[in-house]
Amino acid sequence: MEKLALISVFYKDGVLDFATELVKKHGYRILSTGGTAAMLKDAGLPVTDVSDHTGFPEMMEGRVKTLHPKVHGGLLCRRDKQEHLDQAKANGIELIDLVVVNLYPFEETVARPGVTWDEAIEKIDIGGPSMLRSAAKNHDSVTVVCDSADYSRVLEAMDAGDDALLELRRKLALKVFQRTSAYDGAIAQWLNGQLTEPSEDTFGLPEMLQISAPKAQTLRYGENPHQRAALYGRFHECYEQLQGKELSFNNIIDITAATHLIGEFRKPTVAILKHTNPCGVASADDLVTAWDQAFETDKQAPYGGIIIVNNTVTGALAERIREIFCEIIIAPSFDEAALSQFSKRKNLRLMISKAPLAQDDFQDLRSVVGGYLLQDRDTKMVSLRNCQVVTKRQPTEAEWAAMEFGWKVVKHVKSNAIVYASAERTLGIGAGQMSRVDSSQIAVWKSGQAGLALEGSVVASDAFFPFPDGLLAAADAGATAAVQPGGSVRDEDVIKAADERNMTMVFTGVRHFRH
Numbered sequence: 001m002e003k004l005a006l007i008s009v010f011y012k013d014g015v016l017d018f019a020t021e022l023v024k025k026h027g028y029r030i031l032s033t034g035g036t037a038a039m040l041k042d043a044g045l046p047v048t049d050v051s052d053h054t055g056f057p058e059m060m061e062g063r064v065k066t067l068h069p070k071v072h073g074g075l076l077c078r079r080d081k082q083e084h085l086d087q088a089k090a091n092g093i094e095l096i097d098l099v100v101v102n103l104y105p106f107e108e109t110v111a112r113p114g115v116t117w118d119e120a121i122e123k124i125d126i127g128g129p130s131m132l133r134s135a136a137k138n139h140d141s142v143t144v145v146c147d148s149a150d151y152s153r154v155l156e157a158m159d160a161g162d163d164a165l166l167e168l169r170r171k172l173a174l175k176v177f178q179r180t181s182a183y184d185g186a187i188a189q190w191l192n193g194q195l196t197e198p199s200e201d202t203f204g205l206p207e208m209l210q211i212s213a214p215k216a217q218t219l220r221y222g223e224n225p226h227q228r229a230a231l232y233g234r235f236h237e238c239y240e241q242l243q244g245k246e247l248s249f250n251n252i253i254d255i256t257a258a259t260h261l262i263g264e265f266r267k268p269t270v271a272i273l274k275h276t277n278p279c280g281v282a283s284a285d286d287l288v289t290a291w292d293q294a295f296e297t298d299k300q301a302p303y304g305g306i307i308i309v310n311n312t313v314t315g316a317l318a319e320r321i322r323e324i325f326c327e328i329i330i331a332p333s334f335d336e337a338a339l340s341q342f343s344k345r346k347n348l349r350l351m352i353s354k355a356p357l358a359q360d361d362f363q364d365l366r367s368v369v370g371g372y373l374l375q376d377r378d379t380k381m382v383s384l385r386n387c388q389v390v391t392k393r394q395p396t397e398a399e400w401a402a403m404e405f406g407w408k409v410v411k412h413v414k415s416n417a418i419v420y421a422s423a424e425r426t427l428g429i430g431a432g433q434m435s436r437v438d439s440s441q442i443a444v445w446k447s448g449q450a451g452l453a454l455e456g457s458v459v460a461s462d463a464f465f466p467f468p469d470g471l472l473a474a475a476d477a478g479a480t481a482a483v484q485p486g487g488s489v490r491d492e493d494v495i496k497a498a499d500e501r502n503m504t505m506v507f508t509g510v511r512h513f514r515h
Helices: 015-026 034-042 050-054 069-076 082-090 106-111 117-122 127-137 148-160 162-195 249-262 287-297 315-321 336-342 397-410 436-449 468-477 491-500
Strands: 003-008 028-032 047-049 098-101 143-145 215-218 230-232 239-243 269-274 277-283 305-309 326-331 349-353 363-368 371-376 418-422 425-430 458-461 481-484 504-507
Touching (some): 015 034, 028 034, 047 050, 050 069, 127 143, 127 162, 148 162, 249 269, 249 277, 249 305, 287 425, 397 458, 418 468, 425 436, 491 504
Parallel strands (some): 003 098, 326 349
Antiparallel strands (some): 215 230, 239 349, 277 425, 418 458
16 A cells, blocks of 8 residues: 655655665655655655645745645544544545654754844744644654654664554654654744833843753763763854863863853963862963963872863873873963874863854753752953942052952852962962851862962952952961952951951952852
8 A cells, every 4th residue: 555755855865765765676666855855756756745745825924834634634543533534535535654853943043143033033943843743643553753864773673563653653752752752842932032121120031941852861860970961052062172071061161161261361371170160370471481370289189080171282282291190281272282182192182162052052041849949150251440449549550450460260169269369370379168267178188288478469259249358368368458349247347457457358249149
């Protein structure tokens, strides 16, 4: 008995070989449209245009061609219900047993810089998702394919028999609804971005949160070996791995934190991170000097850490880095000398950061009990020299430079966060403590271990000092200046303590909590 396959694809890779096999080995006749029909006809395959099949012309620039009862009736008719079969016969509807459709490239279109509203709207596919959904609903009888990667699976299942084909149909139906859901989500997300203006009421956040991303990689495990994990989305479009072991769940989180941190700096900069926290950061005229100063902040914690730089890794820098064990090095590029040196360490992961952050990277999504939290990522950076100096003494030029550097780093340290810095380098970092004084003491201890003097340094705090004790601890360590958001009910007490120690202090009015 002759079977009917409807094939209409935007992406045509592999479809000719698949269609040829359907016709010559499995006895299918083909319905098709537009460019797909022309390609299959040119190859000598028997093809009927959908407009001839329905008796209704394609119209409105192709917007209306498959939205017809002879198409959807042929897909939705239940073969196990005689009433359905009788109605199909009475209305001249032929049963369609297989559908091969992929969708207009909406996501790719809106990702292009400068895409217009009309260009985007015309890439919203209507007929394609409709056919896929109809076929997927009736998957007990209809095989539906939305991904060229499944062509060979379908042919193998056909050869294996009805049971194997039915099992595959169910999996393919699931894949269809995942694809159409993601497609609709991408359209809704784009429209929301075009039509929603930020305001005090909405902050430009969607009324309906769409979370849809294809699986990019199954990971070996999650944060710990007993946890399952996978990577979703476009991470691999942003980085290229040159060598080393497969990335882990924790590696990917660390790479993300490192990328956000290095984005704060324009001058040649090295940042070393461990468990998403900076161990040391420095800027200089060259990366070798920046490396020496960043590594000097803490020579213990970087073991097994992540290194990121914002310029080419040279052989000279590679020679320095090779002195320690690290998991990952991220850079815009590596020269041949550097690659040659790192090639001797097969497990070391070398990553090229190759794409700018996309719009969706400027939002932060977290799961909570019963739902999700969505917020803007903390990209705000104030100009400190426009902020309020609240003490009697004004900062020196050296103190201004150190505060500006420390303020960039502290926003990337887990709260409670304290950073001691001089101009363009960190001297001590305290992260993630329940008390701000504890974080300060850890930073002082770390600097002492490294043999770095804090005399004349500045201290940056991600949130206000609730009591004078935190500021006094910094003064006792040698800090002469402080930068903090301000806003405590005891601000006046803290300012008074700073004045008594002849410290200068700047209030930014901006907090940088990282929970």
